[in-house]
Amino acid sequence: xxxxxxxxxxxxxxxxxxxxxxxxxxxxxxxxxxxxxxxxxxxxxxxxxxxxxxxxxxxxxxxxxxxxxxxxxxxxxxxxxxxxxxxxxxxxxxxxxxxxxxxxxxxxxxxxxxx
Amino acid sequence: xxxxxxxxxxxxxxxxxxxxxxxxxxxxxxxxxxxxxxxxxxxxxxxxxxxxxxxxxxxxxxxxxxxxxxxxxxxxxxxxxxxxxxxxxxxxxxxxxxxxxxxxxxxxxxxxx
Numbered sequence: 344x345x346x347x348x349x350x351x352x353x354x355x356x357x358x359x360x361x362x363x364x365x366x367x368x369x370x371x372x373x374x375x376x377x378x379x380x381x382x383x384x385x386x387x388x389x390x391x392x393x394x395x396x397x398x399x400x401x402x403x404x405x406x407x408x409x410x411x412x413x414x415x416x417x418x419x420x421x422x423x424x425x426x427x428x429x430x431x432x433x434x435x436x437x438x439x440x441x442x443x444x445x446x447x448x449x450x451x452x453x454x455x456x457x458x
Numbered sequence: 459x460x461x462x463x464x465x466x467x468x469x470x471x472x473x474x475x476x477x478x479x480x481x482x483x484x485x486x487x488x489x490x491x492x493x494x495x496x497x498x499x500x501x502x503x504x505x506x507x508x509x510x511x512x513x514x515x516x517x518x519x520x521x522x523x524x525x526x527x528x529x530x531x532x533x534x535x536x537x538x539x540x541x542x543x544x545x546x547x548x549x550x551x552x553x554x555x556x557x558x559x560x561x562x563x564x565x566x567x568x569x570x571x
Contacts, residue, residue: 388558445492445507
């Protein structure tokens with residue numbers, strides 16, 4: 344079975360450019376999470392969707408970040424405009440809540456470098 | 459602020475030795491404590507998890523010890539192997555909060571052959 348699929352795997356862009364990261368959760372999962380991983384701050388939860396609805400976006404760092412989930416099989420995380428401090432690995436994870444075992448299934452991540 | 463504190467930041471162990479990673483938490487509402495394993499270039503993957511109704515859980519060479527009164531839990535890797543070299547994250551969540559995980563900072567384990 345396919346796991347969580349993220350694209351692109353690597354993105355190098357210049358400051359001020361728009362960045363869009365994409366995620367396809369595991370089929371049948373109804374919860375989706377975006378995490379950011381850096382050496383300094385570790386794994387941080389950015390936003391959490393349940394049944395395509397954003398439930399908690401308190402981790403989104405600022406208005407430059409936005410996330411959408413138009414349907415159960417696709418989500419995007421957009422950064423506009425990007426800044427060098429946004430350089431990180433962004434992970435998407437999914438699970439199902441009936442029953443909720445608590446296990447998150449992570450994708451392989453999108454490594455973003457903003458020059 | 460980090461809700462789960464993890465130590466050490468890194469450790470080196472000889473093949474066959476025991477790796478021990480410790481975590482502490484403050485939020486007494488937490489009732490689910492998983493450990494995730496991450497290899498370079500990959501996403502974290504669930505290794506083992508425990509709930510506070512038990513003090514220990516073992517799966518193969520991996521054991522979680524849980525001390526509810528001290529609000530601490532630890533991962534022991536017995537008979538460490540080079541293939542165990544990875545970064546390990548402890549985490550915590552409470553089921554009334556949709557299982558949102560708070561992760562520790564991570565421990566990089568290197569097993570020398």
